[in-house]
Amino acid sequence: MSLDRLNLERFARIDLCHAPTPLEFMPRLTEHLGGPRLWVKRDDCTGTALGGNKARKLEFLLGEALRQGANHVVTLGALQSNHVRQTAGAAARLGLACTVILEHRHPDPDADYLRNGNMLLYLLFGANMVFRPGGTNMLAALHEVGAELSAQGQRPYLIPTGGSNPVGTLGYVKAAQELLQQAKDKNFVLDQIVVASGSAGTQAGLVVGLAAEASTAVVQGFAVSQVEHLQHQRVAALAAATASFIGGHPSELPPQAVRVNADYLGKGYSIPSEAMVDAVQLVARLEGLLLDPVYTGKAMAGLIDWARTGRFRRDENVVFIHTGGQAGLFGFCDTLSQPRPAITTNKAA
Numbered sequence: 007m008s009l010d011r012l013n014l015e016r017f018a019r020i021d022l023c024h025a026p027t028p029l030e031f032m033p034r035l036t037e038h039l040g041g042p043r044l045w046v047k048r049d050d051c052t053g054t055a056l057g058g059n060k061a062r063k064l065e066f067l068l069g070e071a072l073r074q075g076a077n078h079v080v081t082l083g084a085l086q087s088n089h090v091r092q093t094a095g096a097a098a099r100l101g102l103a104c105t106v107i108l109e110h111r112h113p114d115p116d117a118d119y120l121r122n123g124n125m126l127l128y129l130l131f132g133a134n135m136v137f138r139p140g141g142t143n144m145l146a147a148l149h150e151v152g153a154e155l156s157a158q159g160q161r162p163y164l165i166p167t168g169g170s171n172p173v174g175t176l177g178y179v180k181a182a183q184e185l186l187q188q189a190k191d192k193n194f195v196l197d198q199i200v201v202a203s204g205s206a207g208t209q210a211g212l213v214v215g216l217a218a219e220a221s222t223a224v225v226q227g228f229a230v231s232q233v234e235h236l237q238h239q240r241v242a243a244l245a246a247a248t249a250s251f252i253g254g255h256p257s258e259l260p261p262q263a264v265r266v267n268a269d270y271l272g273k274g275y276s277i278p279s280e281a282m283v284d285a286v287q288l289v290a291r292l293e294g295l296l297l298d299p300v301y302t303g304k305a306m307a308g309l310i311d312w313a314r315t316g317r318f319r320r321d322e323n324v325v326f327i328h329t330g331g332q333a334g335l336f337g338f339c340d341t342l343s344q345p346r347p348a349i350t351t352n353k354a355a
């Protein structure tokens with residue numbers, strides 16, 4: 007068996023996504039930066055619970071949960087976790103109980119961070135919330151809570167950080183196929199894919215999916231939660247595990263398939279940076295497109311800087327995966343509403 011005989015139909019999956027998500031050209035941002043040709047894959051529009059990349063992973067994860075007869079989903083994340091929001095929303099939609107374990111990771115949270123944005127939405131979806139201090143071993147906490155629920159006669163299904171195990175990662179193996187088909191339909195050569203890289207399932211799934219289709223497109227991850235070599239290991243390990251899981255062999259993934267840059271991480275996970283605020287503002291004003299402060303804002307800061315410093319060819323086609331997260335904007339109101347210098351757009355100049 008090898009990756010090129012990939013058949014995802016054999017895995018349990020439920021429909022949660024509005025797919026295919028749109029693939030849109032960004033003419034004003036492209037012009038402003040003077041190239042490359044920039045496209046956005048609108049995975050912020052996957053539908054369930056305001057959308058985002060986790061819905062693709064949850065199609066496979068919750069497919070497996072239902073097949074196992076689970077009646078209670080348990081997952082974890084930071085207080086403003088998009089993954090937790092989408093899991094809580096999907097669980098509500100399927101009539102499953104949901105417990106979420108929330109880690110206080112932000113060093114200096116304000117009232118919005120604690121109550122608005124995703125935090126507000128967990129409440130609306132009726133999730134049970136359990137809190138843990140920053141630095142807790144969250145995977146251990148997940149298993150503890152799971153064991154408690156089992157002892158109470160529940161049938162829990164545990165979802166790790168970001169839904170990033172080989173089952174969840176299948177969502178982005180499938181997304182890679184979808185994206186390649188769209189580029190073909192729109193008649194362009196897909197040179198690079200840029201994506202925020204956190205728990206790594208999105209990047210790893212794309213890497214495996216492209217390898218399975220023998221695509222030459224490059225996936226560039228911008229790390230948003232940890233330093234470069236650790237993030238590189240995380241992506242590579244998950245890509246290898248996913249390749250094995252679907253019956254391929256990790257040797258089918260060339261070592262250079264995993265590319266990670268952490269220059270735009272700033273001071274750490276979810277801590278705002280100036281470059282992030284600039285990127286969120288620029289893309290909002292030029293394309294009417296909302297990014298998020300924790301993931302896509304930092305990845306876009308990387309893309310913009312690389313375009314400005316000539317690290318892409320001007321004529322290449324670069325697809326930015328919009329992984330969602332806009333609910334988080336409302337958890338960072340103060341940071342994002344600070345006055346910023348006006349942007350000189352080409353039209354205004």
Ligand SMILES: *Cc1c(COP(=O)(O)O)cnc(C)c1O
Pocket residue numbers: 058059088089168170202203204205206207208209298301302329330331332
């Ligand atoms: C979770 C998340 C990511 C990161 O995806 P991973 O698969 O965890 O690497 C990127 N963007 C947004 C908005 C997210 O919520």
